[in-house]
Amino acid sequence: MTTVRGLSFSPNGKLLASGTSDSIIKLWRWDTGELVRSLGAHSAAVSKLAFSPDNKWLATGSEDGSIKLWNPNTGEFIGALEGHASGIIGLAYSHDGKRIVVRTLNAFQIAPIKQKSWLTTYVPILGSPVSIQ
Secondary structure, three states, X not given: OOOEEEEEEOOOOOEEEEEEOOOEEEEEEOXXXXXXXXXXXXOXXXXXXXXXXXXXXXEEEEOOOOEEEEOOOOOOEEEEEOOOOOOEEEEEEOOOOOXXXXXXXXXXXXXXXXOOEEOOOOEEOOOOOOOEO
């Protein structure tokens, strides 16, 4: 049985993103309840979701230890941040949308974002750096 593991409203209030135990992300129109699209790229449950403050990006965190970045308006997959030793238990954008803060069981880390892709550097707060693809 599939269960919802995480939810996030877009800042403009138009979309609701849900993450499920079967690794699927669903985007819903809040005003009608209509399913806009389904996204799938994780290999485990998706429990953390965060929209950027400008509504242009959706970050999803999974129990597989990966973070995926999406364009919620088109469904385009932008990139992945992988290599965490444990699942993602916290995920949030900075107020300006230029960074994502990631919380795992072992560490807090910051992933800077530039335009449509991850930067090639990773700045850890605690713990070891991970690779960016």
